[in-house]
Amino acid sequence: MTIEHVPVPALRPSEYTAALIQGLRARVGWIRGADALEIGSGSGVVLATLGELGAASLFGVDVEQEAVAIGAALLAKLGYAKRSQILCGDMWTPVVGRRFGLVAANLPHFPMNNPEVSGRLPSWSDGGPDGRRVLDPFLRGLANHLTPGGRAIIAHNAFVDLDRSRDMVAKAGLTLNIAHTTLVYLPDDKLEHMTESVLGREEGRSIHRYGPYAFADMHIVEIGAPGTLS
Ligand SMILES: C[S@@+](CC[C@H](N)C(=O)[O-])C[C@H]1O[C@@H](n2cnc3c(N)ncnc32)[C@H](O)[C@@H]1O
Numbered sequence: 707m708t709i710e711h712v713p714v715p716a717l718r719p720s721e722y723t724a725a726l727i728q729g730l731r732a733r734v735g736w737i738r739g740a741d742a743l744e745i746g747s748g749s750g751v752v753l754a755t756l757g758e759l760g761a762a763s764l765f766g767v768d769v770e771q772e773a774v775a776i777g778a779a780l781l782a783k784l785g786y787a788k789r790s791q792i793l794c795g796d797m798w799t800p801v802v803g804r805r806f807g808l809v810a811a812n813l814p815h816f817p818m819n820n821p822e823v824s825g826r827l828p829s830w831s832d833g834g835p836d837g838r839r840v841l842d843p844f845l846r847g848l849a850n851h852l853t854p855g856g857r858a859i860i861a862h863n864a865f866v867d868l869d870r871s872r873d874m875v876a877k878a879g880l881t882l883n884i885a886h887t888t889l890v891y892l893p894d895d896k897l898e899h900m901t902e903s904v905l906g907r908e909e910g911r912s913i914h915r916y917g918p919y920a921f922a923d924m925h926i927v928e929i930g931a932p933g934t935l936s
Pocket of ligand 1: 717718719720724745746747749750752767768769770773795796797799811812814815829830831840859
């Protein structure tokens, strides 16, 4: 059976995806030969990057059935079907008891009260009022899904309390470093729905406005046991 890959506009990669891919491409040594997992695999393009960089196996998880189908079709089109699998499910549930050498994630973690962002599914960006609805369960479960010496690379908005994330992984014996920081554009419909207290706190800190245009700092962070990070 031929699997067709027809890109779905709602699953188009974002600036966050691009920055995550940049972080992965700078860490080929971590990826080559690793069993790799992406939580929230969406379009499948991050898994495709991991395949290109030499991961031994590619595993994806996404809550959206459409993302699972589109991601699997992309991986098949690029020749990774035999070493890849994407399952539909919530967070760590499809990979209970499994460990990976490399975990990537660009999770929905925008602090908002209304998950409607035009052209996207509600599950794409909505991180709940403080942005941590999906991020916290990810961080809580991470240590149980890394092999010894395994690492994670994730996108992390600067306005979503990085110190809290650092403290959470420290409880499991992991450290968190900022790998690099980039600016992402905040479109009006996202900004309009941003939790007011976060906007009030972060304007002039991690959120930068130039007339009608707003941008925010976004970190790519690496997480692993002490001594294993760059
Ligand atoms: C910001 S998108 C990133 C997608 C992917 N990295 C890409 O660039 O195409 C977040 C993804 O996480 C998925 N997602 C949201 N909540 C999830 C959950 N609880 N468990 C697994 N996936 C989830 C969404 O369906 C979406 O595909």
